[in-house]
Amino acid sequence: MSATREERIVLHQRNEKWQNPPVRIEMPECINCDACLRACPPQFGAIFNFGTDVVIIPELCSGCDKCLPACPVNCIYPFADWQTTSYPSEWWSEPGSKNDPYL
Ligand code: SF4
Ligand code: SF4
Structure with missing residues (x-):
């Protein structure tokens, strides 16, 4: 089960009840303003500063889309075909750490 954020962080698993795909940031378009990070509900807490x-x-990411209207350059897109290998596993060093902005 991965019903809570804490469980999702430990298991590296989405909540199987989530219907929507996650979203992703198109990095070349992103201006690193952190507005999306602040808009992501803490029970999901999916957005992090990782290096620059x-x-x-x-x-x-539940795919709730709350971060989309917060982004001033509209560079957050659906990520239907994501895989665990779609991104660096080092990103997992942030959730639950002392730098976790949602704790
Ligand atoms: S606000 Fe919603 S869609 Fe955006 S990253 Fe957070 S959980 Fe995902
Ligand atoms: S709101 Fe948009 S531009 Fe700002 S950090 Fe998030 S993705 Fe990047």
Whole structure:
């Protein structure tokens, strides 16, 4: 089960009840303003600063789309064909860490 954010962080699993695909940031278009990070509901808490990039971890993203209207350059897109290998596994160093903005 991965019903809570804490469980999703431990198991690296999406909640199987989520119907919508996650979303992703098109990095060359992103201006690193962090507006999306602040708009993501804390129960999902999917967006992180990773080095100089702003990134979304698909397993934590419910596809609620709350971050989309927050983005001033509209560079957040659906990520229907995501896989665990679609992004660097190092991103998982952020959720649950002392730098986690949602804790
Ligand atoms: S779609 Fe929702 S859960 Fe996913 S990153 Fe955006 S605000 Fe967070
Ligand atoms: S709101 Fe848009 S431009 Fe700002 S950090 Fe998020 S994805 Fe990048």
